[in-house]
Amino acid sequence: xxxxxxxxxxxxxxxxxxxxxxxxxxxxxxxxxxxxxxxxxxxxxxxxxxxxxxxxxxxxxxxxxxxxxxxxxxxxxxxxxxxxxxxxxxxxxxxxxxxxxxxxxxxxxxxxxxxxxxxxxxxxxxxxxxxxxxxxxxxxxxxxxxxxxxxxxxxxxxxxxxxxxxxxxxxxxxxxxxxxxxxxxxxxxxxxxxxxxxxxxxxxxxxxxxxxxxxxxxxxxxxxxxxxxxxxxxxxxxxxxxxxxxxxxxxxxxxxxxxxxxxxxxxxxxxxxxxxxxxxxxxxxxxxxxxxxxxxxxxx
Amino acid sequence: xxxxxxxxxxxxxxxxxxxxxxxxxxxxxxxxxxxxxxxxxxxxxxxxxxxxxxxxxxxxxxxxxxxxxxxxxxxxxxxxxxxxxxxxxxxxxxxxxxxxxxxxxxxxxxxxxxxxxxxxxxxxxxxxxxxxxxxxxxxxxxxxxxxxxxxxxxxxxxxxxxxxxxxxxxxxxxxxxxxxxxxxxxxxxxxxxxxxxxxxxxxxxxxxxxxxxxxxxxxxxxxxxxxxxxxxxxxxxxxxxxxxxxxxxxxxxxxxxxxxxxxxxxxxxx
Numbered sequence: 001x002x003x004x005x006x007x008x009x010x011x012x013x014x015x016x017x018x019x020x021x022x023x024x025x026x027x028x029x030x031x032x033x034x035x036x037x038x039x040x041x042x043x044x045x046x047x048x049x050x051x052x053x054x055x056x057x058x059x060x061x062x063x064x065x066x067x068x069x070x071x072x073x074x075x076x077x078x079x080x081x082x083x084x085x086x087x088x089x090x091x092x093x094x095x096x097x098x099x100x101x102x103x104x105x106x107x108x109x110x111x112x113x114x115x116x117x118x119x120x121x122x123x124x125x126x127x128x129x130x131x132x133x134x135x136x137x138x139x140x141x142x143x144x145x146x147x148x149x150x151x152x153x154x155x156x157x158x159x160x161x162x163x164x165x166x167x168x169x170x171x172x173x174x175x176x177x178x179x180x181x182x183x184x185x186x187x188x189x190x191x192x193x194x195x196x197x198x199x200x201x202x203x204x205x206x207x208x209x210x211x212x213x214x215x216x217x218x219x220x221x222x223x224x225x226x227x228x229x230x231x232x233x234x235x236x237x238x239x240x241x242x243x244x245x246x247x248x249x250x251x252x253x254x255x256x257x258x259x260x261x262x263x264x265x266x267x268x269x270x271x272x273x274x275x276x277x278x279x280x281x282x283x284x285x286x287x288x289x290x291x292x293x294x295x296x297x298x299x300x
Numbered sequence: 301x302x303x304x305x306x307x308x309x310x311x312x313x314x315x316x317x318x319x320x321x322x323x324x325x326x327x328x329x330x331x332x333x334x335x336x337x338x339x340x341x342x343x344x345x346x347x348x349x350x351x352x353x354x355x356x357x358x359x360x361x362x363x364x365x366x367x368x369x370x371x372x373x374x375x376x377x378x379x380x381x382x383x384x385x386x387x388x389x390x391x392x393x394x395x396x397x398x399x400x401x402x403x404x405x406x407x408x409x410x411x412x413x414x415x416x417x418x419x420x421x422x423x424x425x426x427x428x429x430x431x432x433x434x435x436x437x438x439x440x441x442x443x444x445x446x447x448x449x450x451x452x453x454x455x456x457x458x459x460x461x462x463x464x465x466x467x468x469x470x471x472x473x474x475x476x477x478x479x480x481x482x483x484x485x486x487x488x489x490x491x492x493x494x495x496x497x498x499x500x501x502x503x504x505x506x507x508x509x510x511x512x513x514x515x516x517x518x519x520x521x522x523x524x525x526x527x528x529x530x531x532x533x534x535x536x537x538x539x540x541x542x543x544x545x546x547x548x549x550x551x552x553x554x555x556x557x558x559x560x561x562x563x564x565x566x567x568x569x570x
Contacts, residue, residue, distance in 0.1 A: 133530070140526065149525060
């Protein structure tokens with residue numbers, strides 16, 4: 001049964017999410033500015049696994065006390081269909097975006113029993129001048145580069161218990177107010193560990209449905225949630241809706257995704273209807289495709 | 301201390317081989333079987349019960365109080381638990397050790413930690429020649445684990461060492477890191493003459509070096525991130541036993557160029 005909180009209608013529905021493989025990587029640099037630059041570059045073009053090969057984002061910033069080399073760092077997360085699918089993504093993103101970034105170093109950001117190569121491929125950039133240093137159970141590669149040495153840990157952890165596609169759709173009658181409210185939800189979600197919101201600024205304006213009328217298209221616009229098509233298709237939107245924004249959440253665990261959705265929902269309902277938000281709903285495929293169902297009523 | 305304690309009754313007149321006295325080996329034996337373990341090295345066939353007063357019960361901790369007797373192979377092939385030697389040990393202590401902690405409250409003889417692959421050895425005093433080194437029949441010296449020496453060490457430490465870390469609070473003898481293939485030797489008191497003879501890879505970190513081989517080359521002054529990573533790792537794993545961090549800039553000396561020259565000696569940059 002639907003519920004109304006602070007003037008916002010919460011649909012009695014659920015977000016349907018999928019099992020994924022996920023990994024964490026710590027990127028450090030001489031300053032937080034350069035750690036962030038390397039992290040942003042490495043996670044770029046990482047919104048949807050369908051088109052980008054991986055869903056990537058920044059989990060959180062790390063103080064020098066939290067990194068293996070005592071410098072400021074950023075933890076990024078990457079999600080893919082399988083560990084094998086993440087191998088080329090890690091190789092290319094770290095090789096092209098972190099190895100190249102001034103003063104950077106790269107370490108395991110997930111402690112898990114299963115491992116995936118992190119520096120295994122980028123180390124060959126050293127052309128035989130690379131050397132390894134094993135400390136405890138970790139092996140670090142030192143690759144000579146023009147600003148000194150690029151240090152990269154050989155492996156990082158990987159989990160196949162990750163979840164991709166936790167989501168919430170925020171519906172409003174004022175575009176600016178809706179964006180402001182959704183941003184607040186993304187900011188709240190950013191405080192939860194082990195999750196990312198991989199789309200631009202954490203927000204999707206082009207929610208999709210499965211399939212399309214065109215051959216070769218795996219996904220196409222979610223016409224039922226497009227305000228301008230209201231009246232001409234079987235719309236899910238009321239007459240006053242002007243805009244819908246979606247937040248997609250990937251997490252290393254199902255609990256992290258649920259926690260993220262919970263704080264996201266709270267952020268929206270705390271702001272209330274004053275900014276023009278009218279309703280919160282979620283995307284699903286009838287519960288037949290995804291293993292993970294997050295019912296909105298359980299999270300508010 | 302708890303656990304089993306082996307206290308010397310009287311000097312037996314011969315060296316002892318105490319390789320059987322490790323926590324995991326003893327855990328599987330009854331008191332009677334422990335007393336019948338052969339630890340002598342002559343045709344007298346001395347047993348543990350002949351030489352030691354044995355007290356306590358089996359646990360993760362074993363203590364040997366050897367007095368003035370030379371005990372070889374202390375902690376040999378240890379794979380867990382703690383072995384405390386309340387005194388000095390002879391040769392081959394920690395030989396092929398795979399895990400656990402060997403706590404030597406005295407000095408150690410030659411070939412300490414040869415073939416060691418895991419665990420931790422702490423010697424409060426000094427150690428002899430060939431620490432962590434290869435012996436005839438082996439392919440490598442130390443291949444893992446950590447050794448901390450409170451005093452000085454003898455010659456040719458780390459001969460054919462491949463992995464692992466050796467911390468020396470004092471100084472090393474001649475030829476530390478001879479034929480080294482990998483790993484780290486950190487000598488807070490500095491290195492004796494000719495460190496890294498024929499070394500291929502690996503890192504020698506120290507406060508100074510008595511004499512460098514002519515086949516080592518100066519690569520200049522650098523702020524190497526790996527030194528900070530090693531320092532932090534050692535601080536985390538060893539606590540107070542960790543060496544004092546090196547200054548931000550170190551002088552990197554590469555060698556031995558008589559081989560592939562991927563090894564390095566790191567000294568505080570002037």
